[in-house]
Amino acid sequence: MKQVKRAIPVNVITGFLGVGKTTAIRHLLDMKPRSEKWAVLVNEFGEIGLDASLLAGQGAEKEEGVFIREVPGGCMCCASGVPMQIALNQLITRSQPDRLIIEPTGLGHPLEVLNALSHSSYQGVLDVKATLTLVDARKVSDTRYTEHETFKQQLQIADIIISNKNDLSDSHDLANLNRYLKSLNLGDVPFYSISQGRINLDWLMLASRTAVSANKIHHHHSQESEVLTQGVIDFPVEGFVRKDNSGEGYKSSGWVFEPRFIFDRTKLLILFSGLDVERLKGVFITEQGGISFNQSDGSLSYFDVGETLDSRIEVIGQHAQAWQDLEEQILQAVIES
Numbered sequence: 001m002k003q004v005k006r007a008i009p010v011n012v013i014t015g016f017l018g019v020g021k022t023t024a025i026r027h028l029l030d031m032k033p034r035s036e037k038w039a040v041l042v043n044e045f046g047e048i049g050l051d052a053s054l055l056a057g058q059g060a061e062k063e064e065g066v067f068i069r070e071v072p073g074g075c076m077c078c079a080s081g082v083p084m085q086i087a088l089n090q091l092i093t094r095s096q097p098d099r100l101i102i103e104p105t106g107l108g109h110p111l112e113v114l115n116a117l118s119h120s121s122y123q124g125v126l127d128v129k130a131t132l133t134l135v136d137a138r139k140v141s142d143t144r145y146t147e148h149e150t151f152k153q154q155l156q157i158a159d160i161i162i163s164n165k166n167d168l169s170d171s172h173d174l175a176n177l178n179r180y181l182k183s184l185n186l187g188d189v190p191f192y193s194i195s196q197g198r199i200n201l202d203w204l205m206l207a208s209r210t211a212v213s214a215n216k217i218h219h220h221h222s223q224e225s226e227v228l229t230q231g232v233i234d235f236p237v238e239g240f241v242r243k244d245n246s247g248e249g250y251k252s253s254g255w256v257f258e259p260r261f262i263f264d265r266t267k268l269l270i271l272f273s274g275l276d277v278e279r280l281k282g283v284f285i286t287e288q289g290g291i292s293f294n295q296s297d298g299s300l301s302y303f304d305v306g307e308t309l310d311s312r313i314e315v316i317g318q319h320a321q322a323w324q325d326l327e328e329q330i331l332q333a334v335i336e337s
Contacts, residue, residue, distance in 0.1 A: 018296030024197030
């Protein structure tokens with residue numbers, strides 16, 4: 001890889017599904033020094049790619065000096081790491097950033113990402129700084145999280161552990177989290193509590209104390225993936241594509257719809273409010289303009305976005321039958337022309 005003038009500081013921001021990683025990165029981009037160029041490499045468990053679209057929809061990539069690249073299907077964390085290396089090399093060459101932020105999927109093993117960043121080919125190119133792990137203190141009472149190996153690894157590789165969504169937690173939740181961290185021998189790791197992803201910019205400057213193991217922890221995904229980038233998809237005659245993935249005990253389904261589909265905003269709100277899934281993200285073209293949906297912890301939020309080149313949604317859960325009729329239900333929300 002072409003040598004850069006100085007090593008680029010790079011931070012991994014990790015955490016389990018729905019903890020608020022994308023919101024935190026959006027907050028960091030808002031605080032980016034105007035004179036700097038930042039690059040963001042995003043990975044998602046699902047196959048269609050939504051986080052980069054959501055960041056762009058909120059104006060992130062329209063800001064001067066922000067570059068976003070995504071890798072779908074969990075493959076940034078798989079053992080070979082080839083998709084990540086290709087995307088990373090392209091992003092560095094394209095943007096020549098002053099800082100690089102990497103967001104692995106919430107179901108991925110960040111240790112493999114750190115291994116890849118520490119490879120000899122990146123010596124003198126990347127300067128691995130603190131790994132930030134976000135955690136929702138309310139989840140520590142749920143064994144689906146505390147006994148999940150990925151959840152534990154995300155905490156174990158952290159240089160800083162951040163309890164996000166502190167506005168939704170209480171003292172009992174935080175006490176449980178502290179006990180859990182001590183049970184993992186993580187009581188001495190720097191710990192902070194925040195709300196709404198408001199990470200302190202200074203935390204990115206800290207050096208990494210994480211010992212990167214040479215022993216690979218394998219993460220598998222169902223198929224080789226390509227990014228379904230907004231505006232460049234070759235749609236079939238029906239006007240939409242579907243992608244599925246599975247791994248780590250979870251399943252995902254994602255759809256991308258041609259921009260000719262205009263959706264009824266109210267019907268979408270009613271549909272998604274009643275959907276029983278672990279995670280939902282979507283961005284749609286409606287009769288009232290672009291809208292983004294985000295559901296975690298059974299709570300659906302939405303906000304207006306700027307121009308979106310297509311409509312797309314991704315759902316994640318442990319039981320795919322929970323959304324077996326979703327495709328038909330979404331199509332029923334299309335406004336007839």
